[in-house]
Amino acid sequence: MVHTDIQLDSSNHETSMGSTTGVVDRNELQKKRKERAEKIGKWVMPFIVFVITIWLWDYIVSSNEIPHYILPGPGLVVDTLIQDLGILFSALKVTLQITLLALAVAVIGGVGLAILFTQSKFVEISFFPYAVILQVTPIISIAPLIFIYVDNRMVGLLLCAWIVAFFPVLSNTTLGLNSVDHNLKDLFKIYEANRWQKLLHLQLPSALPYFLGGLRIAGGLALIGAVVAEYVAGTGGIGSGLAYTILEAGYRLNIPRMFAALLLIAGTGVLIFVLLSFLSHLLLHKWHESALEKET
Amino acid sequence: MSENKSPLLLELKKVGKTFAEDIVALKDMDLRIHSGDFISLLGPSGCGKSTALRIIAGLTTPTLGQVDWKVNHGSGSIGVVFQEATLMPWATVEKNVWLPFRLQNKSFQETKDEIEHSLELVGLKEFIKSYPRELSGGMKMRVSIARALVTDPKVILMDEPFAALDEITRFKLNNDLLALRETIGCTIIFVTHSVFESVFLSDRIAVMAARPGRVIQELIVDEPYPRGETFRTSASYGIICRKTSDALKLSMEN
Ligand SMILES: Nc1ncnc2c1ncn2[C@@H]1O[C@H](COP(=O)(O)OP(=O)(O)OP(=O)(O)O)[C@@H](O)[C@H]1O
Numbered sequence: 001m002v003h004t005d006i007q008l009d010s011s012n013h014e015t016s017m018g019s020t021t022g023v024v025d026r027n028e029l030q031k032k033r034k035e036r037a038e039k040i041g042k043w044v045m046p047f048i049v050f051v052i053t054i055w056l057w058d059y060i061v062s063s064n065e066i067p068h069y070i071l072p073g074p075g076l077v078v079d080t081l082i083q084d085l086g087i088l089f090s091a092l093k094v095t096l097q098i099t100l101l102a103l104a105v106a107v108i109g110g111v112g113l114a115i116l117f118t119q120s121k122f123v124e125i126s127f128f129p130y131a132v133i134l135q136v137t138p139i140i141s142i143a144p145l146i147f148i149y150v151d152n153r154m155v156g157l158l159l160c161a162w163i164v165a166f167f168p169v170l171s172n173t174t175l176g177l178n179s180v181d182h183n184l185k186d187l188f189k190i191y192e193a194n195r196w197q198k199l200l201h202l203q204l205p206s207a208l209p210y211f212l213g214g215l216r217i218a219g220g221l222a223l224i225g226a227v228v229a230e231y232v233a234g235t236g237g238i239g240s241g242l243a244y245t246i247l248e249a250g251y252r253l254n255i256p257r258m259f260a261a262l263l264l265i266a267g268t269g270v271l272i273f274v275l276l277s278f279l280s281h282l283l284l285h286k287w288h289e290s291a292l293e294k295e296t
Numbered sequence: 297m298s299e300n301k302s303p304l305l306l307e308l309k310k311v312g313k314t315f316a317e318d319i320v321a322l323k324d325m326d327l328r329i330h331s332g333d334f335i336s337l338l339g340p341s342g343c344g345k346s347t348a349l350r351i352i353a354g355l356t357t358p359t360l361g362q363v364d365w366k367v368n369h370g371s372g373s374i375g376v377v378f379q380e381a382t383l384m385p386w387a388t389v390e391k392n393v394w395l396p397f398r399l400q401n402k403s404f405q406e407t408k409d410e411i412e413h414s415l416e417l418v419g420l421k422e423f424i425k426s427y428p429r430e431l432s433g434g435m436k437m438r439v440s441i442a443r444a445l446v447t448d449p450k451v452i453l454m455d456e457p458f459a460a461l462d463e464i465t466r467f468k469l470n471n472d473l474l475a476l477r478e479t480i481g482c483t484i485i486f487v488t489h490s491v492f493e494s495v496f497l498s499d500r501i502a503v504m505a506a507r508p509g510r511v512i513q514e515l516i517v518d519e520p521y522p523r524g525e526t527f528r529t530s531a532s533y534g535i536i537c538r539k540t541s542d543a544l545k546l547s548m549e550n
């Protein structure tokens with residue numbers, strides 16, 4: 001009797017353990033393993049692709065003996081980057097300065113205009129179409145005009161970058177300010193909140209996630225705007241940015257420097273995106289669903 | 297019987313509401329609310345319960361008739377609880393409850409005691425620093441109730457506050473709401489679909505009919521408070537539920 005009991009127990013070991021520890025659900029295990037693989041793969045896979053690309057690039061250049069004024073190998077690009085760091089860095093500083101300044105003005109202008117729009121529907125319907133027109137007209141076609149009318153090169157560059165960057169801030173913030181929970185709106189009305197209280201305590205916090213989404217897009221666009229504008233502005237001299245460095249290097253057939261500058265621009269774009277994403281996470285992770293999902 | 301015992305708080309006189317395209321949501325609705333009443337508005341979907349509540353809250357104006365307040369009322373004299381908890385997700389529980397005061401330009405510090413007391417009443421004192429997303433549906437609703445209570449309002453309006461919750465949580469919150477009312481003796485106007493809920497909670501039930509929305513019958517639930525689980529299983533509870541149910545059926549045929 002006792003003997004069979006024990007036998008039964010051991011044969012049924014897996015199921016009889018029930019909800020206590022020790023039993024492993026194969027499905028869950030698989031899911032967990034897959035999740036872990038994805039988590040590691042998120043970093044490892046792009047890295048592998050990167051390594052293979054670099055290797056392939058190097059291989060093609062060296063095996064075909066491609067001259068460096070047509071396609072420099074990756075080693076030469078890095079060498080140039082280090083060698084020309086002084087020139088490139090001061091150029092980067094100029095581009096970055098314009099980008100960040102344009103972004104700042106885009107935030108002030110975009111949010112300010114969005115607030116103005118929500119205060120008066122008439123202002124919104126009067127001006128929103130023009131904001132759209134400004135956005136859909138390619139900056140490269142407006143930029144030459146801007147440099148005709150604006151004497152100051154810096155101001156012209158800033159204006160171009162701003163035109164490109166401000167729209168996502170404006171449209172996202174407008175959307176956010178208008179998508180307030182209607183019950184909360186009623187609540188504010190019941191407590192006789194005035195227009196500013198409503199804006200400050202209800203609309204602006206509601207709009208924050210939308211605004212941050214727009215800001216992330218605007219960051220990249222500001223850089224694009226700054227670079228494009230500089231291409232159009234052309235002649236540099238002192239205080240010219242990375243785009244001009246690329247142009248100039250192109251005239252001199254200094255292809256490795258072109259690549260090095262390109263690398264810096266791409267890196268800057270990535271950096272801006274990462275920083276703005278981090279800012280967004282910092283501001284939202286306590287309460288917003290999008291941040292919540294990222295955490296788990 | 298509840299007519300004379302306490303002073304009249306507000307009165308709806310022949311209130312009508314017509315929306316665009318001639319949707320008559322309310323017509324000739326009469327209702328008298330006395331201080332200390334727990335009155336339920338019971339009726340089929342679309343009969344204008346929410347509209348009536350919104351008119352009392354001052355969120356919309358009646359097309360016809362009027363709402364007569366017998367007492368002075370201003371910011372903070374009405375508390376509202378909606379079907380959803382309607383909390384600000386970016387603010388902690390205590391900051392959410394602070395909102396009514398904040399809109400009266402009162403600082404958090406000077407109203408801290410009231411806020412804590414209110415949260416204590418709904419049993420959420422340990423969660424004052426939590427964000428809404430960290431709470432269950434029932435707990436969020438409690439925060440919403442605490443926020444409605446915090447200004448010590450003359451009347452609390454509740455629009456199907458527990459309809460989105462599971463039954464166990466709803467029963468619990470029903471009990472707690474009654475206990476709460478014993479402590480602070482507030483006036484409550486409670487909108488519900490549920491016959492059982494209206495009988496369990498209120499001392500008066502205004503049964504409404506649709507098209508046009510109006511009160512067709514008022515039932516008095518002459519049962520003493522405090523009511524607990526024993527009332528829920530008592531014979532008289534069953535009888536009153538039956539009576540209310542019949543009235544509701546009549547209103548739907550109407
Ligand atoms: N803003 C509005 N515009 C037009 N019609 C409306 C509006 N609000 C309500 N109605 C109409 O008025 C009638 C009453 O609506 P109300 O929301 O008051 O009903 P209710 O009794 O609360 O219904 P439920 O139980 O489904 O919440 C409905 O026919 C509805 O379609």
Ligand SMILES: [Mg+2]
Nearest residue numbers: 345346347455
């Ligand atoms: Mg309703």
